[in-house]
Amino acid sequence: MHFFADYHTHTSYSGDSEAPMQDMARRAVEMNLKQLVFTDHVDYDYADLNFEQIDFQAYSQEFAELKRKYRGQIDLLMGVEIGYQPHVVDRIRDLLKSHPFEFVICSTHMADNLDFYTGAFFEGKTSRNAYERYFQNVLQGIQELDDFDVYGHLDFIVRYGDYQVKQLHYRDYSDIVDEILKCLIYAGKGIEVNTSGFRYGLEQLHPQTEILKRYRQLGGEIVTIGSDAHYPQDICFEFQQAYETLIGLGYRYMTVYKERKPSFIKMDR
Numbered sequence: 001m002h003f004f005a006d007y008h009t010h011t012s013y014s015g016d017s018e019a020p021m022q023d024m025a026r027r028a029v030e031m032n033l034k035q036l037v038f039t040d041h042v043d044y045d046y047a048d049l050n051f052e053q054i055d056f057q058a059y060s061q062e063f064a065e066l067k068r069k070y071r072g073q074i075d076l077l078m079g080v081e082i083g084y085q086p087h088v089v090d091r092i093r094d095l096l097k098s099h100p101f102e103f104v105i106c107s108t109h110m111a112d113n114l115d116f117y118t119g120a121f122f123e124g125k126t127s128r129n130a131y132e133r134y135f136q137n138v139l140q141g142i143q144e145l146d147d148f149d150v151y152g153h154l155d156f157i158v159r160y161g162d163y164q165v166k167q168l169h170y171r172d173y174s175d176i177v178d179e180i181l182k183c184l185i186y187a188g189k190g191i192e193v194n195t196s197g198f199r200y201g202l203e204q205l206h207p208q209t210e211i212l213k214r215y216r217q218l219g220g221e222i223v224t225i226g227s228d229a230h231y232p233q234d235i236c237f238e239f240q241q242a243y244e245t246l247i248g249l250g251y252r253y254m255t256v257y258k259e260r261k262p263s264f265i266k267m268d269r
Helices: 021-030 056-069 086-098 127-144 170-187 209-217 239-248
Strands: 005-009 035-038 075-083 103-107 190-194 223-226 253-258 261-266
Touching (some): 056 075, 223 239
Parallel strands (some): 035 075
Antiparallel strands (some): 253 261
């Protein structure tokens, strides 16, 4: 199966990756991808300050050099993954005005000023309470921040929390998840199909199949596919599973971007 693009990748400009941008680009060319999107993290007021800011001067210079080097072989896009928190919305808006991003993922990596990764967010909460509160924060982000293209790894909260069962069933949160999906559709935003759940042993896409099914039932059409790769070898990880799941649910097109404008590419088996 031929894959067109990977819309969620990280390089050493992200606080959680050591992969040189050059290596990521070279691997994508070797895989005959048509597009590769760099979506390095900017998470203001995050527990780990390494996520706060990118050296955009160095980033832009290297990106331009690679864009020239691989012209005619692959289309490299400068994207970003922003971490929503309500008190940093103005900083996010300023960032997006200051750089020529062609694609923007909005994600929720912290909620109520508490970090998922360290476990602080989950202290004193049942899984039901934690997941419900996470979705409330996601909904708030969609309603408050209008300058993004897709929402990232919608149910990835199951990755964290010291719970014996790492599962989240759509049916248990259908009211708020439906509200999230409806808000995205009404705003002309999409959702990311993120394959990293398979790397983390969760055996699922983010979001899970039931949420993808519901999004389509509600009229959602905008879906991008991303690996969340932090290493070259993870580019397009489990994309065949993503394609087959989407096609099985009745999706025929995935979404690609150019200068923040979406277009649709047919998915072939």
